[in-house]
Amino acid sequence: MNQTETDRAVLREVLRSFPRSGVPPTLDELRERLHLDSEKILAALGHLQASGFLRFDTKSARITEAYPYSSFPTRHKVTLADGREVYCMCAIDTFYVPFLNDSDVRIRSNCLHCETEVQLRVEGEEVSSVEPPDTVIWHSGAEYDCPNTNFFCNLDHLRAWRVRFPGERGQVCTVEDALARGRKAVEQTRTLIG
Numbered sequence: 001m002n003q004t005e006t007d008r009a010v011l012r013e014v015l016r017s018f019p020r021s022g023v024p025p026t027l028d029e030l031r032e033r034l035h036l037d038s039e040k041i042l043a044a045l046g047h048l049q050a051s052g053f054l055r056f057d058t059k060s061a062r063i064t065e066a067y068p069y070s071s072f073p074t075r076h077k078v079t080l081a082d083g084r085e086v087y088c089m090c091a092i093d094t095f096y097v098p099f100l101n102d103s104d105v106r107i108r109s110n111c112l113h114c115e116t117e118v119q120l121r122v123e124g125e126e127v128s129s130v131e132p133p134d135t136v137i138w139h140s141g142a143e144y145d146c147p148n149t150n151f152f153c154n155l156d157h158l159r160a161w162r163v164r165f166p167g168e169r170g171q172v173c174t175v176e177d178a179l180a181r182g183r184k185a186v187e188q189t190r191t192l193i194g
């Protein structure tokens, strides 16, 4: 296996196992499952970090994030059809999960303005329910956009939040837009990792 194939195999395994256990695989787990030595895995993690697929903390020798998943609790929790739960980095990232796992999902988050719970279901690759029904997403245009890409229970609450943070760049996104982005992003990732 050359290094490019190793990079792909590592990313494939990280994305496969993360939602199954709720945490990213350890170096030992990657070594065992892929039958590769640490040096090759560390090189792959370095390449994948440089390409923006994941974050690897060299001090603790652990993967901390692998988009769309977070190893730490966030505002955005996704439950798969079989009950497994995983946290996502941002509101848009939650829409990657049904496509990455070929699973219906329930997404839970909170309005960033008023903390009202937001719940969505994606069934058969379509948004089948949204509560509150006027929920929208602010897709941040910041370079590191995840912290500011959030759900709002309606456009008024998004506008009220923007009045408080007038410098924030980005755009309003419907839940259908976000689902389309998730579908497209996962298609691109699949092209890459097979």
Ligand SMILES: [Zn+2]
Binding pocket: 111, 112, 113, 114, 115, 116, 152, 153, 154, 157
């Ligand atoms: Zn609200």
